[in-house]
Amino acid sequence: MKKQLCPICESGFLHSEYELTEVEHQGIKGTIKSYYSVCDGCGCEQANATDARQNKRAMIAFKKQVQGLLTGAEVRKLRKQWQLNQREAARVFGGGPVAFSKYEADDVMQSDAMDKLLRLAAEIPAVMERLKSLSGQAF
Template sequence: MRCIFPCAVGVGANVGTGDASGLLRQICPKPGRKCPAPGILSLVLTGERNMAESTSVRCPLCGEGSLVLHHEEQTVEYRGTTGNIPYRYKVCTSCGSEQADMDDLRFNRRAMRAFKKSVDGLLTGEEVRRIRERLRITQAKAATLFGGDPVAFSKYESDDIVQSEAMDKLLRLADAFPETVLTFLRQREGIATPREERAWTPVVVEGGRLAGELSREEFTSETPEAWQDAL
């Protein structure tokens, strides 16, 4: 494992491993005079289990160091099921304190909620988003068709809230039978179908020029039956 901070030992110095407050921390065996956090450093671990990213945010506790954003995996358990979820927090380069601001807490809550949805057999936010995009409708249109407040699908897809079992089943049906379900939902809400939204007027062309327009009655009575389906 290698240190992310520059010091007398040098960037990439090998370090040992320790544990503090239940979070993975690293202990530097040779802290140099230029080390911003003598003795205790956060690391970038091999692979992607722990990734660190420097920020320009000043530590609100000591006011001296800057905060380093850490991404790692955390093992959690829910209803007897164990799994790994993404988890993030920040560490000060000066005092070494571990912190989580509102963005970090929101990220961690969403990750845990997505895991719970999966265990409960519900669609995760990412799965809801993929279904909506396959249906080619916006979040606002989805809320109108499937029900809920105008930002309901934004909350579903970001894992801010958990959809009901009824909503979950309806989304799965729409994914399996998109044309049938969407047509039913549009009719129920009195919303025009895509064909009805693309209104057009039949015309008469003579000699390559527009000669006039046909009414619906004229078009229906004077054109082959196969063409009438276009209406």
């Protein structure tokens, strides 16, 4: 990764670090890695856009785990098993063209309804075939 110049002292470079942070969701406690950047010049600590994105994804992954939803990696695995790209998967299941990229990256949580539909399609091949035909697309 390209070294990022410290925006505060403008002479040092930022290094990514993390600490373990205790989080809570629906009464369940857990620990996530919380990323931040430290300047090797002035020593200041800050969260840049990359840190913020990683931290947000870690929290969403934790919430999915607490709520018993498929993880981003599990959604990706199912989609690959169905031999669909992300856009095709969105045509079959709904959610908009970028839905699967967001589910798989843990950028957003899929709804309970979407989660159930994905599991149903995974368990019953005929459901998958029917969803494909309902989408009106040829796969």
